[in-house]
Amino acid sequence: MSTLSREELQGLFRSTVDLSPQQRLIVMLYASIEPEASGAVRRTSADLAELSGYNSQSFSRARKDVIRAGYLVEVPEERVGVVRYYALSPKALGREDDTLPAAA
Helix, strand or coil: CCCCCHHHHHHHHCCCCCCCCHHHHHHHHHHHCCCCCCCCEEECCCHHHHHHCHHHHHHHHHHHHHCCCCCEEECCCEEECCEEEEEEECCCCCEEEEEEECCC
16 A cells, blocks of 8 residues: 555545644654555554654554544554554545455
């Protein structure tokens, strides 16, 4: 799976207007990273927190809010021990159905 097009990124950004600036940054950070075939972004929370400029605890708390808002979903088949990986949800991708991209 490839990253989103410019138009898709702009649409995603517009659709997150109801989120806080920190939450929007997290959604856009996930959108900017090349996902695995499953749609998952295989970066740890600590790595993503560092990229975003937030401490790990603040990042994790805000990411939970983004998950609750329906913009990120866990990808169970990518889980490694206690480490969970997340993907943009169908809602974030502007899909009517609830399916994630099929793994290649």
